């Protein structure tokens with residue numbers, strides 16, 4: 001594949017865990033456990049094939065509306081993953097960042113999040129963004145509030161505000177915009193994911209539930225991306 005047709009930044013909306021479990025007569029958290037195993041595999045595979053930035057939507061600001069047992073099971077999976085990751089990162093060259101308001105999670109998960117960021121901060125390989133308690137609208141509101149503080153303190157004139165001023169307060173500040181966003185499970189929705197950053201992203205919706213997603217499915221999405229003709233509003 002030519003370098004220019006290979007995405008620098010890939011986003012994935014992990015979707016379909018609940019349906020996967022239901023099809024098997026299992027409780028929804030069983031779908032999330034299966035999804036967590038796939039998440040681990042796809043992170044490793046993405047890093048091995050040279051993806052530089054991978055952003056995965058793991059928990060949205062709206063996911064708190066789910067039954068308390070399901071939210072609890074997800075929090076347990078996040079903790080387990082980070083405990084394992086902290087051990088594995090000794091051998092892996094992946095930098096982990098978190099997008100979202102993680103202060104809403106229990107203290108022990110917050111500690112694991114800070115530790116993971118700290119341990120991996122000087123890694124030079126793939127950047128893995130895990131979106132946790134993330135919502136794009138909440139992210140933009142946060143950026144606007146921070147920008148308003150700059151205006152209030154006299155550091156910035158309202159008329160001088162540019163796109164870059166908003167970008168610098170997004171959780172993804174300093175990172176390139178996603179080139180490709182993959183949504184498994186067949187749903188044609190954005191679901192409040194990277195609304196600002198995906199202005200010119202290519203979407204690939206795949207008719208496969210996340211727990212069934214394999215490295216070859218990522219390859220397929222990458223090939224589909226390579227066939228797209230990106231014009232960024234030009235001709």
Ligand code: FPP
Pocket residue numbers: 014015016017018019020032033035036039057058059060063074077078081130185
């Ligand atoms: C959406 O599927 C999935 C989620 C809201 C949770 C995704 C989280 C994991 C896979 C856990 C592991 C993550 C990490 C970072 C270790 P859904 O439940 O909405 O599926 P449905 O649309 O079929 O109901």
